[in-house]
Amino acid sequence: MSKILILDFGGQYKELIARRIRNMGVDAFVVPCNTPIQDILAQKPDGLIFSGGPHSVYSSVSPRADEKIFSCGLPILGICYGQQYIAHALGGEVSRCIISEYGKTLTVVKPRNPLFKGLAKNQFMLMSHSDGVTKLPEGFEIVAHTANCKIAAMANLEKNIYAVQFHPEVTRSKKGEKILKNFVFGICKAVAKPRQIKTVDDFILDIKNQIGDGKCILGVGGGLTSAVCANLIYKAIGDRLTCVFVDHGMLRANEKEEIEEIYARLPYNFKSVDAKDRFAKALKGVFDAETKRKIIGREFFAVFEEEANEIGADFLSQGTVYSNVIESGAENSANIKSHHNVGGVPKDNRFKGIIEPLKALFKDEVATLAKHLGVPEFFLSRQPFPGPGLGIRIMGEVTADKLEILRKADNIFSEEVEKMPQKKRPTQYFAVITGMRSVGAMGDGRVYDYVIALRAVNTTDFMTAVHAPFSAKTLGKICDRIVNEVVGACRVVYDITDKPPATIEWE
Numbered sequence: 001m002s003k004i005l006i007l008d009f010g011g012q013y014k015e016l017i018a019r020r021i022r023n024m025g026v027d028a029f030v031v032p033c034n035t036p037i038q039d040i041l042a043q044k045p046d047g048l049i050f051s052g053g054p055h056s057v058y059s060s061v062s063p064r065a066d067e068k069i070f071s072c073g074l075p076i077l078g079i080c081y082g083q084q085y086i087a088h089a090l091g092g093e094v095s096r097c098i099i100s101e102y103g104k105t106l107t108v109v110k111p112r113n114p115l116f117k118g119l120a121k122n123q124f125m126l127m128s129h130s131d132g133v134t135k136l137p138e139g140f141e142i143v144a145h146t147a148n149c150k151i152a153a154m155a156n157l158e159k160n161i162y163a164v165q166f167h168p169e170v171t172r173s174k175k176g177e178k179i180l181k182n183f184v185f186g187i188c189k190a191v192a193k194p195r196q197i198k199t200v201d202d203f204i205l206d207i208k209n210q211i212g213d214g215k216c217i218l219g220v221g222g223g224l225t226s227a228v229c230a231n232l233i234y235k236a237i238g239d240r241l242t243c244v245f246v247d248h249g250m251l252r253a254n255e256k257e258e259i260e261e262i263y264a265r266l267p268y269n270f271k272s273v274d275a276k277d278r279f280a281k282a283l284k285g286v287f288d289a290e291t292k293r294k295i296i297g298r299e300f301f302a303v304f305e306e307e308a309n310e311i312g313a314d315f316l317s318q319g320t321v322y323s324n325v326i327e328s329g330a331e332n333s334a335n336i337k338s339h340h341n342v343g344g345v346p347k348d349n350r351f352k353g354i355i356e357p358l359k360a361l362f363k364d365e366v367a368t369l370a371k372h373l374g375v376p377e378f379f380l381s382r383q384p385f386p387g388p389g390l391g392i393r394i395m396g397e398v399t400a401d402k403l404e405i406l407r408k409a410d411n412i413f414s415e416e417v418e419k420m421p422q423k424k425r426p427t428q429y430f431a432v433i434t435g436m437r438s439v440g441a442m443g444d445g446r447v448y449d450y451v452i453a454l455r456a457v458n459t460t461d462f463m464t465a466v467h468a469p470f471s472a473k474t475l476g477k478i479c480d481r482i483v484n485e486v487v488g489a490c491r492v493v494y495d496i497t498d499k500p501p502a503t504i505e506w507e
């Protein structure tokens with residue numbers, strides 16, 4: 001079967017590149033960027049892709065590939081840092097851009113180049129960089145440019161080396177998939193085979209093999225991923241599974257009751273733990289976003305350990321998905337934010353194993369699996385809600401006052417969005433209480449209250465997202481309700497930043 005290897009230079013999107021290629025019916029694997037050339041060749045790939053990465057090529061710790069890679073004869077496509085690395089390694093120049101580019105950018109491509117075959121000249125591509133190639137290496141030509149980036153893509157046809165500054169792997173680069181296809185099929189001459197999908201039986205067998213005849217507790221937060229885990233693990237080990245729901249005091253309005261009610265209707269052992277005081281105590285006086293995330297992760301884990309001791313469970317399962325792992329800084333990537341279920345697991349813990357059946361899947365793949373498993377509609381139509389809950393939607397210290405204000409504002413926002421037809425609703429929407437206070441005039445008096453931010457995005461894989469285009473009328477109505485109905489909030493702003501450069505959550 002044809003195969004493309006993705007050399008990992010630490011970028012957030014390396015697995016996304018692999019996934020896009022696998023979806024085309026071609027094997028794709030991520031390998032460390034410094035894999036020796038003989039090991040690369042031993043895998044008989046049809047082509048190589050150099051991923052992006054957070055480093056600058058001039059940094060002393062910047063990741064590099066085996067220098068013989070450029071003479072191994074395989075077609076190469078460099079993406080973002082990958083392009084800069086190729087330029088730097090082959091004698092070109094890379095410098096800090098005068099104007100960094102983040103977001104969808106008009107890119108003029110040369111359709112006569114095999115990489116851009118079949119594309120119109122003007123394309124919108126996702127850029128996310130502050131370094132760029134400023135001088136071509138010998139034998140290369142410019143094959144795309146943007147207003148601020150002269151060398152948005154370069155190619156050396158003779159050596160079969162191509163490189164792009166933008167990200168063709170993300171859905172926001174509309175014709176990105178076509179570019180990857182041009183590389184995989186047109187340039188590497190790979191041949192597609194139907195995709196082998198992991199079956200439900202495979203998942204169940206893997207879980208059985210890991211847990212054996214042990215007992216397992218699963219942290220459930222009311223979201224889709226933990227519901228899918230519960231379904232699979234129950235199928236594998238039945239009553240030896242106990243689902244544990246932790247009320248950390250940072251849940252949305254009515255959330256605890258709804259979750260307890262739905263789990264009561266399911267066949268699994270279920271326990272709800274009131275840990276509100278413990279989390280409040282641990283977070284008192286903590287303002288920094290990463291510290292808050294780490295504390296929340298630590299407390300979650302401590303609660304799970306206590307519950308496991310009581311039940312006699314020796315395995316802990318979590319609904320970790322791939323983007324959690326990547327954004328928590330695993331495998332060379334930059335630490336964007338420590339997801340509660342990744343950052344909180346100490347190396348030496350009491351468990352014989354951590355079971356994370358969905359760790360290799362993206363959220364939309366989990367949704368497809370959920371439908372296949374017949375997971376209740378409640379979970380499918382539910383808003384994704386992060387484990388740390390409102391704790392990461394409150395800027396600065398988490399206090400009882402802020403929690404109350406945020407719950408009310410968030411509830412109003414949800415009520416208004418849910419009046420829209422299902423199809424028009426954004427993928428994820430929520431309110432944030434900014435740490436900022438602002439002056440307002442209410443009645444005849446002066447108030448000095450919190451600024452609420454509204455966040456709503458459309459996304460499929462949650463690795464990239466676009467803000468939802470609400471009308472001014474809709475936003476106006478939501479704003480009126482919040483300032484009128486929520487004591488403590490006197491101003492509302494709407495966040496129109498896409499991901500990247502922003503993340504979906506504010507912390």
Ligand code: XMP
Pocket residue numbers: 323324327337338339340341384385386387388428462499502503504505506
């Ligand atoms: P970001 O903010 O990373 O969010 O762009 C991407 C998606 O992940 C959710 N999210 C989390 N989910 N634990 C979770 O279970 C976390 O620590 C966490 N942080 C972010 C976020 O709500 C969005 O759906």
